[in-house]
Every structure is written in structure tokens, then in C-alpha cells.
Amino acid sequence: MRPILLKTLKILALQGGTRHSVHISSTELAMKLKISQQSASRHIIDLEKKDYIQKKYAQGGQIVNINEKGIAILRKEFTEYGLIFGTEKNVKMVGTLETGLGEGGYYISKEGYMEQFNKKLKWEPYKGTFNLRLDDNEVPKIEAMKAAEGILIEGFEEEGRTFGKAWVFKCTLENKGKIIENCAIISPKRTHYKKVVEIISPVFLRKELNVNDGAEFKISIDLGDS
């Protein structure tokens, strides 16, 4: 979505558009946006074309209603600002199971990491990672989460090789109504553009849950618990 359309949608929402219909002329909207009447009109048309709003003509302006899709995008913004200012304490995301390269399992099974997991998570992970691919627009959320506090897992040296530090975030997973506590997202970098998160857990999740690639999971990260 173009930034100017988001701004337009926000102005409509500030007039109460998420709660009831808004009566506003393109001239008035233009003033609020500090753009021309023509551009305001175009933005309204664009928003309707993209199904963010509905409109109909009325005496001296138009009646605008914000659709579910529009409310959803505004709520996403609100959540992201909540993450910025640390008021959002629980991050929920949806991810799809996929097969990784197996590298994750190699790394986490190193004793230098395992002893820290035992100490800091109070459980020992199964020696493999569970890879969940996030939806494209979840990425800012996971990055914000990573930018916030997490549990630091120190790096170490072994046989002349360096194993870098990592951060873990306690979370729970949910699949078909079944909730798995004691999971954690592990990430080698604080913030890094990546659509896949690697999950560790005391149990072999694929077997425990009998799931295959493509299975959908709800991920819930409690930021207050890190």
C-alpha cells in the first residue's frame, strides 16, 4: 500500500471511520491531507478500488465506510507502533512449516550452546530446528520483536572455529487447537530480513504433532517473559 493511501485511510479513521460512516467532501479531505482536491479524490477512488473503503455520494460530499481490509491494515500499523513503544507485550504471528537445511540442528546441538539453553530456558532442546515461514507482512513484527529484549546466548570458540552469539525468545505454538508450551525462537542476528523463524523445543515437534510441511502454526511470543 502506498504511504499516501495509508495516510488518507488514517485521516478517515480519525473522523471515526472505523466505528461509523464518515461524511466528508474531497475538498475537506484535501485540506486535512494538505494536498489538492483532485488528489484527495483520486486517493479515495484508489482506496475504494483496492477495497479498503466503500463510498457513496451524498449531499455536499460523500459517505465513506472503512472496510474490514482497511481496518486490518490500520490495526497492523497500531500494533507496530505498539511494538516501537513497548506497549505491545505479546506478539502473535502465523507461520507455515517447511523443511530447513538441517544446519540449525547442527549448530544448536553444540555443547557450548546446549548448556546455555539448559540454564537459561530450563529445558534442553531437541537437536533440530522447526522452521516456520512467516507471511510477508509479519516480517516487521518479528523484526521489532528481535529488536526488543531477548535472552542472549553467548558465542564461543571450539577447535579454532567461532560459533557466534544468538538470541532466543520464549514462545508457544498452536496447531489445530493444540498448544505447545516451552518453545523458543532462535535467531543469530538481532535484526535481519528473514521470513523464516527457527524454533527449538524440548520435543521433536514433527513427530509429537504428526505434522508435515505446509502445516499452519500460530506463534505467540510473550515479550514480558524474556
Place this chain on the structure above:
Amino acid sequence: MRPILLKTLKILALQGGTRHSVHISSTELAMKLKISQQSASRHIIDLEKKDYIQKKYAQGGQIVNINEKGIAILRKEFTEYGLIFGTEKNVKMVGTLETGLGEGGYYISKEGYMEQFNKKLKWEPYKGTFNLRLDDNEVPKIEAMKAAEGILIEGFEEEGRTFGKAWVFKCTLENKGKIIENCAIISPKRTHYKKVVEIISPVFLRKELNVNDGAEFKISIDLGDS
């Protein structure tokens, strides 16, 4: 501020930029914004020129810090989204006293309004309004507040003339540390582009406080109390 710059600033904030410095290359930022590296670089330069951020070069990217001014604009956005979703229960604004046209006093002193003020506010206003000019960027806040609930003052007919309905919002004012309870903003329209709010109060505020045009007031509106 251009919408694209706000979006850029938000991305930086989501990397933790409001809490600590962020190490990010223009290429990585460009990916997150889904624009070219060149544009991302330009936006970073623009943000720094306008004092929203500070940056310095580092190995493999740049180190960005968000300034007070940048944090302020992000917080304003957050507040506005809070108003949209009704989580912001208290709206605070700053306004400057100015002399109105005296019309407000004429209208509110009509018996048809006065009896409603007595009943709905539990006090009778002084027969004049106290006009506070808001800062330009406070306008969306006041409009969002007006879009939310308020106390409805019904219109009426008198000698063939129509006196329209209005909304009042209980508030308190603060000037030089002195707090005046029992004030209310009165507005003839739910949402209307206007930089001046008219305040009513049981007392003649100019005399009570010994203030003149230009005096600064903090306005605090409790939306849960309407």
C-alpha cells in the same frame, strides 16, 4: 513530513531505533521499504537533514540514531492510532488563548442550551467562551476526539430560528501550574476542520486566572468521562 519519510522512520524504529542505535545498510533498508537502494539512501539523507535522525558511517552500513524530534513524531502517530482504536482515553493538547468574535457567548447563553448544560454538566457556564488556538498538528487529535463520543446538546427552535445541536467534552485546563476543573469544549459539528476550540466553564476564566491573549494552556480531555 512526507509519508515515505515517516514510513522510513517507522522501519528504523521497528529495528529498535527508539531504544538504541541501529546498524543498517541502505540496501537492507531498501528491501524492507521495497524501494531502490538509491531512494533509501536519499530518504536517510532527508531524515537527517530534517533532524529526525543522526547517522554515521560504519563497516558494512551506517549507524542510525533516532532524535527526539523523530521519536516525537512517531509517538504522535502512535497516539493517533490509539484514538482510532479507542485505547487512548485521555487526550492532551496545548492551546493559546485568543479573542473570539463573541458569537459563542451569544449562543450558549440561550436558555434552550443553558438548561441542558445544567442538567448534563451539573454546572452552569459563564456566558462567554474561552477560545484556545491549537497547534496545527494537534488538529487530527481534536477531530478524533470529536469523532468519539461526547455529550450531545440538543438543538431547539426559538422565535422561528433554529439553534443547532452541539457536542460537549468535559476537560480540564492548566495554566502556570494552576488546574481548572469543570471545563468543557463545545463544538457545533462532530468533525470539522478548525484550529480553535471554544471552552465553557462555570467561571469567567480570563478574570479568574488574570490571563490575556497569548497565554498557553494545557487541555486534558478524559474520553472515559463523557
Place this chain on the structure above:
DNA sequence: ATTACTATAGTGCGAGTAA
């Protein structure tokens, strides 16, 4: 690797105006 300049391509803005 980076950042960020110049030059060009492309998009979006607003003036004018019709309906």
C-alpha cells in the same frame, strides 16, 4: 562492501474544466 552522485525515466500532482 558500502554511500550517494548525475542523468534519465516514470509517476503522481494539481490546474483547468466538464458533468
Place this chain on the structure above:
DNA sequence: TTTACTCGCACTATAGTAA
């Protein structure tokens, strides 16, 4: 009064590239 079209121009983004 509205909304919203066409069209020209200006601004913005990106490609190419230097440092």
C-alpha cells in the same frame, strides 16, 4: 456546490557509476 476527468509539468525514483 459536488466528483473526477484530461493533460502538462514537476517531482521522485531508479539506473549507472564514482568514490
